[in-house]
Amino acid sequence: MITIKDVAKEAGVSVATISRVLNNSPGVSDETRKMVLSVIKRLNYNPNLLGRNLRRMETKMILVLLPTISNPFYARIVKGIEDVAQKNGYGVMLCNTDSDVKRERMYLELLKNRLSDGVIFMAPEIDEGELNEIGEKFAAVQCCEYKEGANVSHVSIDNFKAAYKAVKHLIGLGHKDIGLISCKNNFLSTKQREEGYKKALIDFGIEFNPQYVRYGDYSFKSGFRATKSLLADADKITAIFAISDIMAIGAIKAANENGLKIPDDIAIVGFDNISFAPMYNPSLTTISQPKYDIGCTAMELLIKQIKERGDNKENIILEHELIIRESTVK
Template sequence: MATIQDVAEKAGVSVATVSRVLNGSSRVAEETRSRVQQVIDRLGYSPNLLGSQLRKMRTQTVLVVLPSISNPFYSRVVKGIGDVAKAHAYHMLLCNTDSSPELESYYIGLLRKKMADGMILMESGLSGEEMEKLSALYPMVQCSEYREGIFVPRISIDNRKAARDAVDHLAERGHRRIGLLTVNNTLISTVERNRGYADSLQQHGRPWDAEAVFTGDYTYSSGVMAAQRIARMGKPVDGVFALSDMMAIGLMKGLKQEGFRIPEDISVVGFDDISFASICEPALTTVNQPRYSLGERAMQLLLRRIRGEGTGDESITLAHSLIIRQSTR
């Protein structure tokens, strides 16, 4: 009996592409669709109805895979997921990977063993191809972080525009040398926020300044260390955009320890609007991500996939906002 893998091999396409053809997706070229359909007809392939029935024997459990449960960004996202899950009689299993491929593989194994009905990925070490193949077999949704150009549903904000708005705020308030506190990784959020920073500099006629770019690791302590590097600059920056609130809060603490005044000497803008952002001193100007809504909509999207609804290529972008507080002048 022919399998979906046999069809993919004979047609010279991926399993995900065969799945798209079977689901009637518009994201398949007509020539490819025709070739796949010919192979399906020639092999006499039909979707495994028994497997389909087994998949309907649901566990009422979903997996939520995230890199660090200690990161305050995720708390409201998880709350949104959990509230929708509970409303639909689903249990939520939090899967903390510590960015370990081995741990992520273990949790994916639970999905393969039918111990959960679907998975929400907050961050993944899988390649786009690996994720697409997995999504062709099991309900999955990318939330916040995502791989571009693959057939896996995703929900996020426009990180590039959000970063541009943050740096525009500094430039429009007269800051001339605007620094960037970034992170050394290839996550889509990092790449897009870096691009947004560069976009704003160019728009406002500010030169790219490699000396004003600092690298952290999302932590409070890496923000403090960035402040120490700023203090050693011959001509310090007068504004900094940080890719996360925890780094921004650490940066402000470190700058004050070095004798700088916030915002009189240096303005600081963060990203995420975690709960600490409004209670630190001074209160942090930051980009607000609708974290609860991200989780809520991600779970709603996953439920649709579990029910076999949708095409699998849904892409939802939620609106962000800039929250102006006392850390900028």
């Protein structure tokens, strides 16, 4: 295997000069630089990037922890993260935590052992205190989901306002008996979307009915089952707000099986605007999150922390949009 010493001997220069050329450092003439690069190419020399990065106390790798890789919602966010990472010379390690705190801690050992330069949490499972410890010692950003009291930067949307807007849309169409399909978890977004749903009802003089609430797990089947249950127990319901598009699509399937026409008999709104939302029949009215921009912004914040090595924390709330389609309006 060709080493840096072989390159230096062939080029007739010192190992230090080869190192300066590889690192694009000053102090090397253009003529020498061209000659060294020519020798590197001719000898097909591949520098030991791991060793070089360890000497610099960096790995050029970023840890991205997400609760599940099966949810298409995360795809565009990860694309944004990777695009910004690559432009800045970083690689990305995607780690599926399954919302398991032990698994999350296992992956965080990579960060603690300096095998990663920073971490992006899609939905942190560790508690606020543990998260603050990570944020004090390492570059860290929360993306989409975040712990409200943690002193760690986050990028998200205003989930309360988004849910409020979705339910207000249904009320504006004349619906008063509006079901909710939520999830039982510790995500802040879930709590905020439920609160937005309730506040919209209250503001328009509609009493919140706990019998109109069902819980899923973000899956198509859970949305289907929740809707079947709602339609069986609350036949007055004329609209459903689901806190995720996948559950909303399950709701459409259940409504169709019950012989209901959408949106004539029942209107359905989702959340996230995943790629399937406009393709389903009927196309799904939903809250659109700027997923790609969320990923880009999270990665930009992380790189800023890595380079500046400061304690400045930034919280960024990006805009959302209600996309009205056939599941609520013909």
